[in-house]
Amino acid sequence: MSFLQMFSLLASGAGYTVLVTVACIATAVVSGLLVALLGRLRIKPLNRVLAVYTYIFRGIPVLVLLFIVFFGLPGIGLSVPPLVSMMLSLGLIAGAYLAEVFRGALDAVDESEIMAAEAMGMSRSQILFAIEVPQMLRFSVPGMLNEFTTVLKYSPFAYTVGIPDIMKQALALASTTLRGLEIYLAIGLLYFAIYQLMLALMKAVERRFSVPGFKRL
Amino acid sequence: MLLQVRQLTKSFDDKTILRGVDLDLAEGQLKVIMGPSGCGKSTLLRCLNRLIEPSSGQVIFRGKDVLQPGTDVRALRQQIGFVFQQFALYRHLSALHNVTLALRKLRGMSVREAHAKAMHELGRMNMAEHADQYPAQLSGGQKQRVAIARALAMDPAVLFFDEPTSALDPLMSREVVSVIKQLQLDNVTMLCVTHDPFLAKSIADRVMFLDEGVVRAEGTVAEIFGAHADPRIRDFFAHEHSAA
Ligand SMILES: Nc1ncnc2c1ncn2[C@@H]1O[C@H](COP(=O)(O)OP(=O)(O)OP(=O)(O)O)[C@@H](O)[C@H]1O
Ligand SMILES: [Mg+2]
Numbered sequence: 042m043s044f045l046q047m048f049s050l051l052a053s054g055a056g057y058t059v060l061v062t063v064a065c066i067a068t069a070v071v072s073g074l075l076v077a078l079l080g081r082l083r084i085k086p087l088n089r090v091l092a093v094y095t096y097i098f099r100g101i102p103v104l105v106l107l108f109i110v111f112f113g114l115p116g117i118g119l120s121v122p123p124l125v126s127m128m129l130s131l132g133l134i135a136g137a138y139l140a141e142v143f144r145g146a147l148d149a150v151d152e153s154e155i156m157a158a159e160a161m162g163m164s165r166s167q168i169l170f171a172i173e174v175p176q177m178l179r180f181s182v183p184g185m186l187n188e189f190t191t192v193l194k195y196s197p198f199a200y201t202v203g204i205p206d207i208m209k210q211a212l213a214l215a216s217t218t219l220r221g222l223e224i225y226l227a228i229g230l231l232y233f234a235i236y237q238l239m240l241a242l243m244k245a246v247e248r249r250f251s252v253p254g255f256k257r258l
Numbered sequence: 259m260l261l262q263v264r265q266l267t268k269s270f271d272d273k274t275i276l277r278g279v280d281l282d283l284a285e286g287q288l289k290v291i292m293g294p295s296g297c298g299k300s301t302l303l304r305c306l307n308r309l310i311e312p313s314s315g316q317v318i319f320r321g322k323d324v325l326q327p328g329t330d331v332r333a334l335r336q337q338i339g340f341v342f343q344q345f346a347l348y349r350h351l352s353a354l355h356n357v358t359l360a361l362r363k364l365r366g367m368s369v370r371e372a373h374a375k376a377m378h379e380l381g382r383m384n385m386a387e388h389a390d391q392y393p394a395q396l397s398g399g400q401k402q403r404v405a406i407a408r409a410l411a412m413d414p415a416v417l418f419f420d421e422p423t424s425a426l427d428p429l430m431s432r433e434v435v436s437v438i439k440q441l442q443l444d445n446v447t448m449l450c451v452t453h454d455p456f457l458a459k460s461i462a463d464r465v466m467f468l469d470e471g472v473v474r475a476e477g478t479v480a481e482i483f484g485a486h487a488d489p490r491i492r493d494f495f496a497h498e499h500s501a502a
Binding site: 151153154156157158159160161162163164167171172175176179252253254255 | 307309332333334335336338340342344346347348349350359360363364391392393394395405408409412
């Protein structure tokens, strides 16, 4: 197999790795935001449900949940496509962690600013979306970056459900060429490059929305 | 009379803070509320725009008792500008956007209109050249002036101040006193809680002394600060003066 062929296989794998990572991050952000914001409504039974979600999903290994969804659910007649299985396992687990990040960040919003907005006559939802959420997202940047990195690093589990990501391509290449060391080193570098890209992207976003003197958590 | 408060009471659980407060505020008047720490001054202000729900009494604002059920509380608050001790500027927004936010959300102004109105109010507070700065980049006095501009932008019927100079050093506090005096010349109605005798003496039309949840005395600056008959009031000012 030529170098070019190997390169193009790994490149297509990288495409899937990015796809899985982005899909799981999106799931995590949406579910994390939903849990944190719904928790803000202070409805007792709802909060209990949310607490159970974050409690369970933070305690269960990604691979176990992935297998439950992908290999287990078909047993009761529910077959879940591979990418969706990743989103329901890795995505929701990351979401449970992000929910905690967002919740903490919401608590960090200054009460007096909220009271000032109430005193102006703004509604709860206006205050939430004009003051609390924008500040919360800025407070959450370090926590989000942490979680996004974790998602990228767990993404190789995708190969176990048949997604042709970097890991899957590398396994195939290693078994046909018998040059495991070089190949696994190469994909290590590839993951690192994707990580750096993600970092640069987050930094750019953070800079775009940076506010002088706004303290991170 | 713009505002008439009758027998207002407020209890938190078993603690009674306000025990029947009466207060009148005429249009264009600037009344100062003083009193020992913890006597319920902040609670009183917050009851008037229902940031805190009073326990009983009447708050008649522009002829209507706003404690009656069915009162549009948000509409009420939009007519009362509130300025806090700790400024409470939205830290993620520039001075300009601190002022435009409510204009956009509550007055439904276009970006251009809100911008023009905000720049006008910031200009009144001598803060126009700081419009693009964020709260963290402003001094305490500058922050408080932005907060006043933010309140004024809504064209409120009255401005409430809760110790507007307590978090400021004397120099910055003078800046704020001078803008409040300016507002007084513009006939803005104001109700101001303060511990600061300098502020009270510079601005007050009348001073109200709140103690143990009731209005213990009310009068002109001279009457209240002079040799008052009530020893508690004399003691309070003797102490405040030595502290100031
Ligand atoms: N939400 C609350 N629950 C219970 N007690 C409260 C609450 N808010 C205020 N209090 C109590 O009410 C009393 C009056 O408080 P308030 O803040 O109105 O006093 P103040 O006159 O503004 O004092 P200061 O001069 O220190 O600002 C205090 O004893 C305070 O502990
Ligand atoms: Mg107070």
